[in-house]
Amino acid sequence: MQSTGLKKYKKISNMSTTKLTPILHNWVQNLKSQPSLLREAIEEYGSPLNIHNLEPFYENVNKYNEVFSNLNIQGKAFFARKANRCLSLLTGTHQHNYGIDTASYHELKQSLDQGVSSHNLVVTAAVKPDQLLELAIKNDVLIIIDNQDEVQAISRLADGKKVNVGFRLSGFKFNGSKAYSRFGIDILDAKDFITEHLASHPNLIYKGLHFHLDGYDLDQRRSALSDCIALSRDLEGTEFIDIGGGLLMNYLQSEEEWEAFDKRLRQGISGKSEEVTYRNNGLGYELVNGQVTGKLKTYPYYNNLNKDNALQYILEGEIADQLRAAGIELRIEPGRSLLDQVGFTIAKVIHRKKDQNGDHHIGLEMNMTQMLSGSADFLLDPIVLYNNSENLEPVDVYFTGAYCLERDVLLKRKISLDRLPEVNDLVIFPNTAGYMMHFFESEAHQFPLAKNVFVENKNGVMEFSKDQLSDVRH
Ligand SMILES: Cc1ncc(COP(=O)(O)O)c(C=O)c1O
Known part of the structure; x- marks a missing residue:
């Protein structure tokens, strides 16, 4: 029981928080029920450890592909690999029919090295240095142009070679106001910009239009897509429209x-x-x-309409009819939603303590950059694998990390547990593959980056193998 009495409300209940129960894929349930396997994995690879499984990744790809085929339109998902660095996620593009959206030279280089075909690649990098453009041009990879200087740079580096390009657009009007973005060419200027630059740079081969909207509004995406379809009627040769990422996923059961x-x-x-x-x-x-x-500045962790249903919502009705009639391919670039259920992070308990307020802090062998949300918090209940399940006495805790910063508190939310964890217990943070484990990771204090492994169910036995990424350093 919490006993300090320092806080007025503490005495009322020690289950003072609300639950946020995560959805767990079968492979995670399976591993969770085999803690000895997880302990062995932590012994071998260290703490924290990122554990992945490819099955849900391909399930997610298939769900998007089914929407395209059910609506009878041409379509493809390009995995935004900035959301997770693992190389294993690049290996199924041919067999499972998806592409890779790359945001840097190394993302593109690694994708090419893994054998991803040029027609399954796109460069959408926010900043495109010569090294990246040269690699894309040399390998006939589609480049999404954001601004005039990129047109000049591509033209200079291509030296007459034909280059496939698309144009990123922004400034779409929605609900009476124009959405601001620092990316892309304003939709109002787009027709002139595209026609003029194609006329003055005949080696640029126009393939299509692109946008990626901030936020997750599905109606806004539908409306922007409709504007692009309208614009495509004024441009000759639009083969695709790419609506970027931001397709919602659902993390929570309730x-x-x-x-x-x-x-x-x-x-x-x-x-x-x-x-x-x-x-x-x-x-x-x-x-x-x-x-x-x-308002709450976190990801909207609960979403009824998500992944394939979200895509279906954007496309169904006249949008799908128009795309079909025009023979335009619909492309998407999901990062987070393709990684739904693909990975979790597990870490070892190193210490327990109480702070001045009487709050329990559970110190883990990991740091804040190894599970960091771009939003205000990651709102999913972690799962503690207790070595000893006696003395059930509910307790509220904070999980803390190894950086010397006061703010290295891994989850801002207070977590209610059945009992206080002990040293060497393990803590699972579910569904961290999208952005959480890799996007902000750093090696401050000389802590090594977490290892990344993939687990496969081989005739009922869960086998671990290291992602080659662990050996790739730049
Ligand atoms: C151009 C582009 N495409 C795709 C994505 C992936 O978005 P999400 O992971 O939300 O699906 C991003 C994310 O920032 C992006 O900038």
């Missing part, structure tokens, strides 16, 4: 839990009940003059 958490968070901030986050972090909400204002 909408009620998600809504209850939001309510509890706001109550905690307003002081009406005990805080549910570290130092009462509002995760976007703020208390102004006694009122909770602002």
